[in-house]
Amino acid sequence: MMKKRLERFVCSLFMVVLMAGYGNAGMMTASAAGTAPYKEGELIVKYREGVSEEGKAEGHRRHGSERKKEFRDLNMEQVKIRPGLGVENAVKEFEADDDVEYAEPNYLLKASKIPTDPKFYSTWGMAKINAPAAWDNTTGSAGVVVAVIDSGVDYNHPDLKANMWINQAELNGKPGIDDDGDGVVDDIYGYNGVNNNGNPMDNNGHGTHVAGTIGAVGNNGIGVAGVNWTVKIMACKFLDANGSGYTSDAIECLQYVKKMKSRGVNIVATNNSWGGGGYSRALYDTINSQRDILFITAAGNAAANNDTTPSYPADYNLPNIIAVAATTSTDGLASFSNYGRRTVMVGAPGYSILSTYPNNQYAYLSGTSMATPHVTGLAALIKAKYPTMDWRGIKNLILSGGDRPSSLAAKTVTGRRIDAFGSLTCVDSRVFSALTYPATLQPGVATTLSALSINCSKPAGPVTVSLSTGGVLTMRDDGVYPDLAAGDGIFTGSWTPTGTAETLNFSSPVGAETVTVGK
Structure with missing residues (x-):
């Protein structure tokens, strides 16, 4: 029955696309090289x-x-x-x-976007992540909330309105009054950090496009369907009409989300399709203070290796971050996409993606910004099927459930593009990769080693590192320093080298990898 409903939906969508015009967002110029602005x-x-x-x-x-x-x-x-x-x-x-x-x-x-030709019809992304098969398991839940931290969301868009999170105390309260006592007046749909008020309406388009990929209403006979047909989208605006914003306003949005989570709102993830600033310890500390919320973020659009040229916030070494590369309809890594064998976790569709746009429009955009909400949407879909699963299990199902296009083999930690059906039905899917090790060695100076070792949602230990100079280091996933989080599948250890070169043999029940450092 669900497949028949989907066929009718796709047919009606095809008619809409043929008959309607679609906008194209303006390109943003990159800042000059040097110090981050x-x-x-x-x-x-x-x-x-x-x-x-x-x-x-x-x-x-x-x-x-x-x-x-x-x-x-x-x-x-x-x-x-x-x-x-x-x-x-x-x-x-x-x-x-x-x-x-x-x-x-x-x-x-x-915002991490690149505009593309608006005349090319495509909803290929949902097929590539195997969403139709996943929808036979679940199409989402109104009890699951994701926060879009971006340029706001057009909460009146007919393909989004039914899936917007609503602050009932403010909706049913008195206009101009902070009815729920959260410090923001009339924050019905979220928060606006640019203007410091409760109206997160999108005046750029980027956030609305992102929101549609996560959760445009499905099977309603209009527009597009998100990864979730049913979900609740909380909007937090910190990017202005030009798609730019400041760290302070991003922090304010994250703090708003944290506050709502503490009040019982079932927020599983934030979508962060932006970047470009320098390393910010303040932003790092803010993300680190809300470990129970996945921080899903764009890898960047500079065609750069994040392992050697860090991009933030994607490169912060925190266990609740998932950095996302962009893939194409032909299974390639998008030409603009950043990548990173040790830092970028997965790929997702990010080229010529059709989604919602302000004022009842739809648009095609490309970028790791467009890849990221596919992953955020999958996090919500997993939470809908497994309501008691925490951020660690959800993250690991995202990482382990994907397929393996050859273009990602040496470009991401997992070598995988997300697969919604694979994540929802995961059985014996193993992922192993060394994550952290030094580029050079200083004898007598301690350094940190880490590796990802999971099987579907669960950690897979023990993990050991055998040294070519003799000795074996046992890695731990217990949340005791230097390990950052217990039970997340990232095993960590501290090691003090005695020489300037070493071959490290990482191994666990699910895989092994050898790396050479200092040679």
Whole structure:
């Protein structure tokens, strides 16, 4: 019966595509090489534990600065520095302050999209990830929520409206009043970090396109179907009309999501189809503070190797991050897509993807931005089928359930493109890969080794590393430093080399890999 409904849906979609015009988003230019761009006159400052409000205020008096925003549970502030003081000098000045743990620029972040020919009809992505077969298992659940952290979402789009998350207290409350006491007035569909209000309407298009891939309403006879026919999409806007935003606003969106999760909203993942800033410890700390929410992010569109040229936030070494490369309809790695044998986890369709666009439109876009929501959508679909599964099991099913196009063999950790049916019905699908090891060795200086070892949703241990100079290191997945999370399938150990060259033989019950370092 479901297959017959799907056939009727595809037929009606085909008619819509033939008869309707589709927009094409404008291209964004890349920033010049060199220091990552940031906002003039601002910093993000992290204070040391125990610094009082009075101490922070006294610090601002000393530095001639003022607080713009506070991220209280992170002990951070967005700070306006005194006139005439450059950002680089301000960082040095604040980091010399005994009350400050670190200070950094407020980096500029951008949507990771590339526009393409709007006349080419394609819904090939859903077929390539085997979504129709997965839909015979589940088409999603209204009890599962994903947050789109982007340029907002057109929550009135007819193909999205029924799947938007709604803050019932604000919907049924009084206009102009913070009815649920979360600090935001009238946040019915989410939050707007650009304008600091409760209206996350999309004025760029990128976020609406992303949302449609995750959860455009299925089997409704119009437009497209998302990976989930039924899901709830929370919108958080931090990218402006030009597709640009700042680290401080991204942090604010993540904090909003964390707050809603703590209030009982069943948020399984955030979709983060953006990047471009430098390494931000503040953003790292924010993502790390919400381990129970998957952070699914675009690998980047510079055709670069993230192993050697880091792209953030994709390259933060955190266990709840899944970095995504883009693939084509011919099973290739997209020409623009970043990749990384040790850093980019999986691939997903990201070239000429048809999805929702503001003002009741549809558009074709390309980019790792478009690949990422396929993975976020799969996270929600897995949660719909396995409601008690936590972020670790969901992540591992995403990684282990995929197929293996040859184009990804040496380009991602798993060598796989996601497969929704494979993830939902996973049986004895093994993934093993070394993740972390040093490029060079310093005798007597400890270094960290890690490897991914999973079978479907479960960790697969023990994992050992045999050394060519003798000895065996047993890796652990127990959450005790240097291991970052217990039971996530990433096994970690600390090793102190005695020489400048070594062959490391990683092995577990599900696989083995040999790497040579220092030669």
